[in-house]
Amino acid sequence: MNRYLEIFSELEKEILAGKFLPGDLLPSENQLAAKYQVSRETIRKALVLLLENGYIQKIQGKGSIVLDIRRLDFPISGLTSYKELQQSQHFQSETIVPYIEKKFLDGEEAVKVGLPLKQKIWKLVRQRKIDGEFIILDKDYLLASVIPELSKEVAEDSIYRYIEDELKLVISYAQKEIIVEPATLEDRQLMTLKKEDSHVVVVRSHVYLDNTQLFQYTESRHRMDKFRFVDFARRRKI
Amino acid sequence: MNRYLEIFSELEKEILAGKFLPGDLLPSENQLAAKYQVSRETIRKALVLLLENGYIQKIQGKGSIVLDIRRLDFPISGLTSYKELQQSQHFQSETIVPYIEKKFLDGEEAVKVGLPLKQKIWKLVRQRKIDGEFIILDKDYLLASVIPELSKEVAEDSIYRYIEDELKLVISYAQKEIIVEPATLEDRQLMTLKKEDSHVVVVRSHVYLDNTQLFQYTESRHRMDKFRFVDFARRRKI
DNA sequence: TAGTGGTCTAGACCACTAT
DNA sequence: TAGTGGTCTAGACCACTAG
Structure with a gap:
């Protein structure tokens, strides 16, 4: 498995588990890079995935804010069987x-x-x-x-x-x-x-x-x- | 404007204009990097945008294939007024x-x-x-x-x-x-x-x-x- | 084997937020 | 001013495709 996919999954799991609540900031990209022992660009690829899936909003100078994900009684969005x-x-x-x-x-x-x-x-x-x-x-x-x-x-x-x-x-x-x-x-x-x-x-x-x-x-x-x-x-x- | 957004727009325009037809390969990432005088990672960011918007499919070892985009009589996909x-x-x-x-x-x-x-x-x-x-x-x-x-x-x-x-x-x-x-x-x-x-x-x-x-x-x-x-x-x- | 895309790095500089 | 995210680089190594 790729590093950035692993990191995305990990963070997704933590958000879904409520370890980060809506409105919270994720650790900064530098902190995450240090924690996962990867470069900042790799962290950024993981965060892009969170962004696209509606988990976070990034604000320059501030950080990555966790969004409120009401998950979805019956989504047919995406490509899912x-x-x-x-x-x-x-x-x-x-x-x-x-x-x-x-x-x-x-x-x-x-x-x-x-x-x-x-x-x-x-x-x-x-x-x-x-x-x-x-x-x-x-x-x-x-x-x-x-x-x-x-x-x-x-x-x-x-x-x-x-x-x-x-x-x-x-x-x-x-x-x-x-x-x-x-x-x-x-x-x-x-x-x-x-x-x-x-x-x-x-x-x-x-x-x-x-x-x-x-x-x-x-x-x-x-x-x-x-x-x-x-x-x-x-x-x-x- | 960012470099990678510029490049994305340029390529999008060319695809929509029929300069690349469905099934065609885009120039390789290295060729595009040389053409636009940027690094390969910057080209890749532009290609990710094309990918997400359904313009191309990338195949490892082969290249970026232009897809057939039937554009959309009345889309309400995305966030558009x-x-x-x-x-x-x-x-x-x-x-x-x-x-x-x-x-x-x-x-x-x-x-x-x-x-x-x-x-x-x-x-x-x-x-x-x-x-x-x-x-x-x-x-x-x-x-x-x-x-x-x-x-x-x-x-x-x-x-x-x-x-x-x-x-x-x-x-x-x-x-x-x-x-x-x-x-x-x-x-x-x-x-x-x-x-x-x-x-x-x-x-x-x-x-x-x-x-x-x-x-x-x-x-x-x-x-x-x-x-x-x-x-x-x-x-x-x- | 040559060429392609996929991943990752270590660093740089910039724009923005907060204090 | 310190810290954050945004952009970009030059290079490395890997996995895959095709002749």
């Missing part, structure tokens, strides 16, 4: 896989998901059951050339864990879009919608590996009343 | 200010917006008219101790421009939340909603200055069919 969310947020959930198949997409489908027409694709549908209700419907399309094998069991657990830990691939970035769409017949069949739920919130993502290859298109369909997206944003200068 | 969006996206829009007042909040309102009860607050409502329809309703609450004066004219133009250029304050970061809510009576009065529009998409933000002071709460209410949120996300290691 459902399984990881469930674990970090500690909610109970069951996943059901009503559909999983490896096939060629027809033209219309291929255009919609932005994946190549001529390659085999894993298409699967997953229902997410929380408190006895089907709140979320995930529709996934994965390049079979990247993920040759896939099973119901893996889909019920975590595809990302399988891709990263078993296949040793590196998931890197995604382009995401959130819109609201009329509920489809499929939504009504596979989700617990009330009569008056005319629409669902749809999170579409194109996900890429670290070699810039597109390998996944996902549509995560949420019941309106249960949808919540939380984010931390910094104002971009220039 | 409506006026800035309108200018960068080149859409026509008119802003109407049906309400603007400086007052103390009542208890219920203060709790909801998370601003202090004992201080005067600018409360204002803005209707955003696009293609003849009121698509967005913005409700703003601003600390009067931070923004002592505010006028309808400023509110119709850009409050952020006023805060940054006139008051010389630095807007720094925000915590944002996106949810779907039933449309209120006020929504129906001030927005162009169809009968069947039972809900609106609400983007709530708490916005902070660089000294970590909370100075604004905003509620941006969108007609469902016109709402779109686009984001670029990187997978976080660890």
Whole structure:
């Protein structure tokens, strides 16, 4: 592990544990450099990570102030799998896989998901059951050339864990879009919608590996009343 | 201006201008260092900015690959004012200010917006008219101790421009939340909603200055069919 | 093997905050 | 004025890609 990542994790852990409270100053960069026996630039790389993740605010001449992080009932910010969310947020959930198949997409489908027409694709549908209700419907399309094998069991657990830990691939970035769409017949069949739920919130993502290859298109369909997206944003200068 | 910010802007401009196409490699870090007459670390800081903004992907041993940036019909990612969006996206829009007042909040309102009860607050409502329809309703609450004066004219133009250029304050970061809510009576009065529009998409933000002071709460209410949120996300290691 | 990006250093000078 | 963070350097060594 890199030094600056280690130091970031350490400081993050301390902040989350309440060792530093909102409004507190972290030790100065020179003090941290001495403590961790690294150069100041290495400390600064760790602090940049804290900054970007909303843990601290740096003020020139003053120091690094710890911010108040209300952590997030149900964030879909960033690039995080459902399984990881469930674990970090500690909610109970069951996943059901009503559909999983490896096939060629027809033209219309291929255009919609932005994946190549001529390659085999894993298409699967997953229902997410929380408190006895089907709140979320995930529709996934994965390049079979990247993920040759896939099973119901893996889909019920975590595809990302399988891709990263078993296949040793590196998931890197995604382009995401959130819109609201009329509920489809499929939504009504596979989700617990009330009569008056005319629409669902749809999170579409194109996900890429670290070699810039597109390998996944996902549509995560949420019941309106249960949808919540939380984010931390910094104002971009220039 | 900093060297690395200059270099970032320069490279960003070149990418947007199509001087580098998706899939192209940027010049190597050493070549860029030579070209701009700076050290390699300075180049690397500029490249980190390109990376975070989704312009490039770096691959060790290979180089910095330019990504395909579909730029974003209507992004609310990041921390960007409506006026800035309108200018960068080149859409026509008119802003109407049906309400603007400086007052103390009542208890219920203060709790909801998370601003202090004992201080005067600018409360204002803005209707955003696009293609003849009121698509967005913005409700703003601003600390009067931070923004002592505010006028309808400023509110119709850009409050952020006023805060940054006139008051010389630095807007720094925000915590944002996106949810779907039933449309209120006020929504129906001030927005162009169809009968069947039972809900609106609400983007709530708490916005902070660089000294970590909370100075604004905003509620941006969108007609469902016109709402779109686009984001670029990187997978976080660890 | 040559060239690329990834990490880290030890030091310098500057801008800002606090006292 | 002392201490903080912000920028920048010139160099080192490592891990990885590609011919």
